[in-house]
């Protein structure tokens with residue numbers, strides 16, 4: 001009997017390219033039929049066949065409180081009842097802007113948008129407008145959304161498809177983007193030595209999560225700040241994934257680095273379409289209508305999305321929130337590693353706050369090349385075995401995973417038991 005997931009996937013092919021509205025959802029990296037999810041509650045989701053899963057994707061990060069959190073849903077319902085969108089300023093947006101600027105010391109000002117792509121695209125245009133320079137620096141394996149200047153060896157989606165860059169991006173635009181190896185201080189120093197006065201901005205995932213999870217070395221992250229400051233380039237921290245995920249201070253708080261601009265998304269909207277970019281006042285004041293850098297959006301600061309975000313950002317401030325989230329995530333990583341080692345499987349895992357990476361390799365990778373050297377086929381077998389057992393990990397060896405505040409120790413133990421059974425049977 002054909003599963004309902006299969007029936008829906010077959011039907012989806014007619015009117016949606018690849019049957020999905022975002023490439024990584026199509027399971028092409030892991031193979032098989034994607035799960036059409038129908039419902040979520042807390043740490044769990046259910047697919048079209050009624051199968052239950054413990055969810056370690058969480059909509060790729062936003063669902064830090066878990067699915068259908070009653071307080072978030074109630075806030076959304078209440079906001080929606082007063083109108084879905086006005087295209088006019090609302091007090092809720094001020095509350096969100098004030099809250100973001102209070103929680104993130106580097107934010108003097110902030111502009112709300114509807115997606116991480118919009119946030120990073122706008123921040124890059126702003127940095128170019130502020131400096132009057134064109135050259136953008138990004139890092140191999142990092143993904144910052146799908147605006148043209150960034151689709152040069154992006155790490156999420158495109159890496160999964162094995163295409164190092166996207167067609168449709170004009171060559172004479174891409175040449176304004178310099179792609180450097182992540183975690184390579186020498187290459188960074190060389191780039192600034194050669195192009196220092198042409199570099200408008202450097203955008204970085206302060207903890208990379210789109211080539212799987214890769215931590216920056218202290219030397220690399222400090223040099224980023226030093227060289228951009230010395231050469232008058234704008235340092236953009238893309239905290240769309242790390243923002244309020246790795247800690248209340250985000251990655252910039254974790255590392256004690258003050259970027260010039262930051263992009264946020266995912267958690268700040270609590271699952272609704274809300275993102276933001278912001279930073280130094282002297283830079284942000286270049287944004288229209290104050291300054292010459294144009295940026296706009298019909299649904300920017302949408303009051304229903306802001307309602308979800310305000311509840312989410314209130315709840316993550318609770319005492320012990322990140323300690324508990326980090327402890328659950330660490331238990332998952334340490335438990336998986338111990339189970340694999342017990343059965344002689346080359347595997348390791350690591351976490352930063354509530355995000356984690358799993359690798360079929362001896363040690364956790366420090367670079368894009370080391371990630372590529374991990375055993376992707378082993379990951380794919382692990383993915384499908386755990387999915388069949390009711391544990392839903394990211395459908396790609398090149399993605400980070402996420403734990404929510406709704407995951408209990410018993411949930412983590414259940415996942416570890418399923419993983420141990422698979423490691424033992426390999």
Ligand code: KE4
Pocket residue numbers: 022023024025060115116117118120143144145146156157205209210238239240241242265266399
């Ligand atoms: P969105 O436009 O998808 O909201 O955000 C783009 C983006 C920007 N910066 C970082 C660091 C990101 O991780 C993302 C989006 N992340 C992917 C997951 N790796 C979203 C999932 C998808 O593309 O479907």
